[in-house]
Amino acid sequence: MTRRDSYWAEGPLPETPSPQSSPAPWGTTRVVGTRRPRIDAYERVSGTAVYPSDVVLPGMLYGAILRCPHAHALVKRVDASRAEGMPGVRAVMTGRSKVADLDWPYSRRDHSKLFDPHCRHEGEAVAAVAADTPQQAADALRAIQVDYEVLPFVADERDAVAAGAPKIRDGGNLAGEPEVSERGDVAKGFAEADVVLERSYRCAYEIHAPMECHGCVARWDGNRLTVWESTQGVFRIQATLAGMLHLPLTDVRVIGHYMGGGFGSKLQAGKYTVIASLLARVTARPVKLFLSRQETMLCVGNRPGAEIRLKAGVKKDGTLTAFELSSLTSPGAYEVGAGLLDWLARDLYTCPNVRTESRVAFINAGPARPMRAPGHPQGAWALEQMIDELAEAIQMDPVELRLRNVPKVSQARGGKPYTSTGLARCLEEGAKAFGWSEARKKQQQNGRYRRGVGSAACLWIAGGGGPPSTVIVKLFADGSVNLNMGASDIGTGTKSVMAMVVSEELGVNPDQIRVENADTATTQFATPSGGSKTVPTESPAVRDAAIAVKKQLLALVAEEKGWDPADLELDGQAVVSRTDPQRRLPFAEISRLQRQRVIVGVGYRGPNPEDAVVNPFAAQFCEVEVDTNTGEVRVLRFLGAHDSGRVLNRLTYDNQVFGGITMGIGFGLTEERVLDRRQTGKMLNANLHSYRMPTALDVPADMVSLPIELGDTECNTTGAKGLGEPVTIPTAAAIANAVHDAVGVRVTDTPITPSRLIGLLAVAHKEG
Amino acid sequence: MARDRNRTDKPGKGVTRRGFLGTVGAGAVAAVTGLPRPGEAVPEITEPKGMVETALSINGRMHRLLVEPRWTLLFVLREQMGITGTKIGCARGECGACTVLMDGSPRYACMTLALEAQGHEITTVEGLMDGEELGDVQQAFVEEDAFQCGYCTAGQVVAAQGLLAANPSPTVDEIRAGMAGNLCRCGAYVHIFRAVERAAKGRGKGGGR
Numbered sequence: 023m024t025r026r027d028s029y030w031a032e033g034p035l036p037e038t039p040s041p042q043s044s045p046a047p048w049g050t051t052r053v054v055g056t057r058r059p060r061i062d063a064y065e066r067v068s069g070t071a072v073y074p075s076d077v078v079l080p081g082m083l084y085g086a087i088l089r090c091p092h093a094h095a096l097v098k099r100v101d102a103s104r105a106e107g108m109p110g111v112r113a114v115m116t117g118r119s120k121v122a123d124l125d126w127p128y129s130r131r132d133h134s135k136l137f138d139p140h141c142r143h144e145g146e147a148v149a150a151v152a153a154d155t156p157q158q159a160a161d162a163l164r165a166i167q168v169d170y171e172v173l174p175f176v177a178d179e180r181d182a183v184a185a186g187a188p189k190i191r192d193g194g195n196l197a198g199e200p201e202v203s204e205r206g207d208v209a210k211g212f213a214e215a216d217v218v219l220e221r222s223y224r225c226a227y228e229i230h231a232p233m234e235c236h237g238c239v240a241r242w243d244g245n246r247l248t249v250w251e252s253t254q255g256v257f258r259i260q261a262t263l264a265g266m267l268h269l270p271l272t273d274v275r276v277i278g279h280y281m282g283g284g285f286g287s288k289l290q291a292g293k294y295t296v297i298a299s300l301l302a303r304v305t306a307r308p309v310k311l312f313l314s315r316q317e318t319m320l321c322v323g324n325r326p327g328a329e330i331r332l333k334a335g336v337k338k339d340g341t342l343t344a345f346e347l348s349s350l351t352s353p354g355a356y357e358v359g360a361g362l363l364d365w366l367a368r369d370l371y372t373c374p375n376v377r378t379e380s381r382v383a384f385i386n387a388g389p390a391r392p393m394r395a396p397g398h399p400q401g402a403w404a405l406e407q408m409i410d411e412l413a414e415a416i417q418m419d420p421v422e423l424r425l426r427n428v429p430k431v432s433q434a435r436g437g438k439p440y441t442s443t444g445l446a447r448c449l450e451e452g453a454k455a456f457g458w459s460e461a462r463k464k465q466q467q468n469g470r471y472r473r474g475v476g477s478a479a480c481l482w483i484a485g486g487g488g489p490p491s492t493v494i495v496k497l498f499a500d501g502s503v504n505l506n507m508g509a510s511d512i513g514t515g516t517k518s519v520m521a522m523v524v525s526e527e528l529g530v531n532p533d534q535i536r537v538e539n540a541d542t543a544t545t546q547f548a549t550p551s552g553g554s555k556t557v558p559t560e561s562p563a564v565r566d567a568a569i570a571v572k573k574q575l576l577a578l579v580a581e582e583k584g585w586d587p588a589d590l591e592l593d594g595q596a597v598v599s600r601t602d603p604q605r606r607l608p609f610a611e612i613s614r615l616q617r618q619r620v621i622v623g624v625g626y627r628g629p630n631p632e633d634a635v636v637n638p639f640a641a642q643f644c645e646v647e648v649d650t651n652t653g654e655v656r657v658l659r660f661l662g663a664h665d666s667g668r669v670l671n672r673l674t675y676d677n678q679v680f681g682g683i684t685m686g687i688g689f690g691l692t693e694e695r696v697l698d699r700r701q702t703g704k705m706l707n708a709n710l711h712s713y714r715m716p717t718a719l720d721v722p723a724d725m726v727s728l729p730i731e732l733g734d735t736e737c738n739t740t741g742a743k744g745l746g747e748p749v750t751i752p753t754a755a756a757i758a759n760a761v762h763d764a765v766g767v768r769v770t771d772t773p774i775t776p777s778r779l780i781g782l783l784a785v786a787h788k789e790g
Numbered sequence: 791m792a793r794d795r796n797r798t799d800k801p802g803k804g805v806t807r808r809g810f811l812g813t814v815g816a817g818a819v820a821a822v823t824g825l826p827r828p829g830e831a832v833p834e835i836t837e838p839k840g841m842v843e844t845a846l847s848i849n850g851r852m853h854r855l856l857v858e859p860r861w862t863l864l865f866v867l868r869e870q871m872g873i874t875g876t877k878i879g880c881a882r883g884e885c886g887a888c889t890v891l892m893d894g895s896p897r898y899a900c901m902t903l904a905l906e907a908q909g910h911e912i913t914t915v916e917g918l919m920d921g922e923e924l925g926d927v928q929q930a931f932v933e934e935d936a937f938q939c940g941y942c943t944a945g946q947v948v949a950a951q952g953l954l955a956a957n958p959s960p961t962v963d964e965i966r967a968g969m970a971g972n973l974c975r976c977g978a979y980v981h982i983f984r985a986v987e988r989a990a991k992g993r994g995k996g997g998g999r
Binding site for chain 2 (some may be wrong): 059060063064065066067068069070071072073075076078155156157230231232233234235280281282283285312314315512513514515673674676677678680681682683684685709710711715716717718719721723725
């Protein structure tokens with residue numbers, strides 16, 4: 023199976039036409055790279071930004087979904103007669119409703135029904151209602167009687183592959199044959215090594231838990247459908263709705279101007295999107311359907327946990343000789359993809375002999391969705407702890423061991439070079455800025471509180487972006503600008519960064535640039551914002567569009583004034599000559615512009631270099647304090663050194679770095695989906711109280727962001743690479759390494775909870 | 791905060807709290823709530839005919855409306871009144887996205903029944919504005935980029951407002967503790983700490999309100 027497909031669309035992507043310009047890289051920049059508050063900051067802090075869950079329409083009804091309470095069950099009978107007569111109830115829909123008799127594509131290969139009688143995980147949709155108020159809708163759900171035949175379940179991938187496990191899919195519990203990748207000869211590699219270590223690691227399942235729950239508001243006007251959806255990609259939602267409801271694309275308008283976080287869980291439509299549209303259709307009223315927090319934790323994605331076994335060999339001089347990695351993971355009950363656990367072992371360090379074997383098993387749990395760098399934090403958890411252990415075994419500084427094995431080419435892609443790799447500089451300059459050497463030479467500690475430092479590195483498999491992207495820039499008669507692009511701003515500051523790119527080219531203040539985005543009716547096709555590709559995908563197209571405007575404007579002035587167009591440039595709302603300071607024509611005096619009122623530039627995204635790989639790189643460093651009485655780990659400080667190409671906005675860039683580290687602290691220390699493995703298979707912590715994401719008390723105020731800018735001129739015309747995912751990949755491993763440095767204990771399972779750590783400390787103490 | 795509430799008494803701002811009470815009388819407000827007195831049986835009211843009249847003071851304006859006793863303040867604000875700056879994140883007091891000020895102190899609107907809010911001054915993020923101008927905490931959030939997706943931001947801003955009212959010059963650890971009831975999944979905490987510090991400093995110079 024293809025392990026990546028819900029992140030990268032299946033099949034070849036359409037390409038956009040060639041860019042009209044091939045500009046040289048920026049030299050000194052005026053706006054790009056500075057620290058600038060977001061252009062939509064006012065809306066976001068004042069409460070005026072309308073998120074999809076804020077939409078309230080006249081006559082709007084509230085939808086709600088009845089969900090299977092069992093991990094595995096067959097729906098035998100649904101009796102909704104009582105619900106239908108309840109006050110305020112306008113529609114009830116079940117698997118027997120004709121309008122709802124639809125296939126639901128979990129992926130191209132795996133379909134079920136919208137209301138499937140075979141419920142393969144807790145939370146599968148069984149029925150839905152629409153009522154005047156959400157309270158009435160909830161009352162109606164409670165009044166629907168469902169007879170279930172409860173089936174044996176599997177709640178853990180280790181159980182799924184055990185002999186005699188209940189078979190939960192017709193084809194068996196394994197999703198295809200194990201995927202094997204191999205280069206060199208690992209047996210030979212291990213024979214050459216001075217030290218060979220073999221360890222097992224386990225990562226818990228994580229939930230995305232964006233602050234805005236998944237959902238939408240759907241409204242019909244005749245045969246035209248408008249949906250306000252909390253999504254990372256309006257065009258993906260549009261395509262799913264049009265396909266399932268047999269509507270022309272132009273009759274499905276999806277709007278997602280603002281959205282409250284996604285982290286990969288909102289790249290695709292949910293069943294709720296279709297159900298809301300159907301409820302709106304049958305009631306002829308707008309319907310708002312937002313999931314409860316509990317529903318989101320059961321049904322709309324997770325980061326697959328993993329069992330990882332890693333064997334590694336190293337020579338005394340620090341040469342890595344072989345990696346052998348085997349992994350077992352689960353995408354839940356459907357074939358939606360779960361993988362990339364092995365990518366870092368295959369690509370991060372120079373190593374001639376690597377063999378990986380990846381197994382994927384079904385369990386009775388909600389389907390996975392890509393979560394911020396799929397597979398990578400889990401892979402880093404194993405690999406980066408192993409590197410530390412190898413370094414200790416050969417008595418070498420772990421940063422030094424990493425530095426000795428920095429590759430110049432992508433070994434997992436047959437030796438293609440990277441357009442740029444800042445891995446070495448991230449390690450060197452990060453260590454220096456952190457004070458790594460000094461921090462490592464600390465005194466022997468014997469008290470209750472012990473401090474330690476740790477580091478870890480990474481790359482991210484994607485992050486180069488690419489076509490298609492079509493962007494329109496409109497310059498108005500007064501010099502203000504409208505930037506029109508399809509991409510969503512999922513909180514990363516996309517709109518602001520793109521306005522800065524336009525500002526750089528046109529000399530217009532970013533505050534005079536309005537961005538219209540994420541609306542299928544008024545903007546151009548864009549792929550969903552995910553995969554750390556939005557900035558490298560969209561920014562070259564935006565630059566191309568701005569240059570198209572500039573060219574037209576200069577040509578127009580050249581014609582009007584008889585000046586040489588090659589001598590002209592834009593500066594502060596005026597066309598000026600490079601050579602003759604007397605020649606300066608403010609926009610207000612360009613008569614053709616004043617008559618025409620608008621200049622429209624269209625920009626496209628050209629392809630990436632074919633013979634090189636565009637990846638971001640990073641190294642992170644942290645200091646922790648362990649309370650040896652309680653097992654509590656306090657993170658004292660963090661530093662992230664990131665090579666993500668050119669920094670476009672330093673303020674939002676730093677925010678991304680800190681945010682990724684924060685999420686990584688959750689992965690390392692607190693977050694874990696708990697399923698009742700033995701008795702019910704149900705999720706025991708489907709709420710934000712017992713599923714513990716980092717709070718303000720869990721993160722240090724002392725965080726440092728250190729951008730490593732190499733001046734990559736090959737990756738694309740803005741030199742930017744992706745940032746959103748590498749920032750969270752090495753974090754948890756760095757913490758684990760710091761904990762080991764503090765107390766001498768290796769924690770191989772996430773999360774490092776106090777009870778887990780105190781148990782390991784007790785064992786270590788006993789063993790002396 | 792004092793100035794916020796004083797604004798309710800400005801003339802020309804619609805029905806002020808004082809004006810409303812003057813019209814109907816404080817006793818009348820208490821009489822229309824339909825809240826059971828201690829010892830009375832609590833009726834299960836789920837139908838519209840079980841709606842009761844209430845009066846809520848929100849951002850300095852008094853609003854009279856019909857509510858079901860089970861409706862939360864959050865639901866009434868967002869879905870009945872269209873005051874949507876206050877967000878819903880969990881609906882069970884775990885995330886803080888719905889934080890409002892009740893008589894100046896942070897409070898989860900999802901855990902407060904609308905009827906419980908009667909007789910109290912409720913301030914939402916919209917109430918921190920001065921017309922179209924941002925309040926000082928909001929402005930500090932802009933300058934420090936103390937958010938990403940912005941969905942938890944209204945709650946964060948309101949919580950910070952409450953924190954600074956109680957503690958005008960908090961240490962970083964006091965800020966961390968004071969903001970610990972508001973989750974931010976994007977992880978903008980470090981910038982939030984800086985924004986609260988900035989707002990506190992601004993007030994120290996007499997710049998805040």
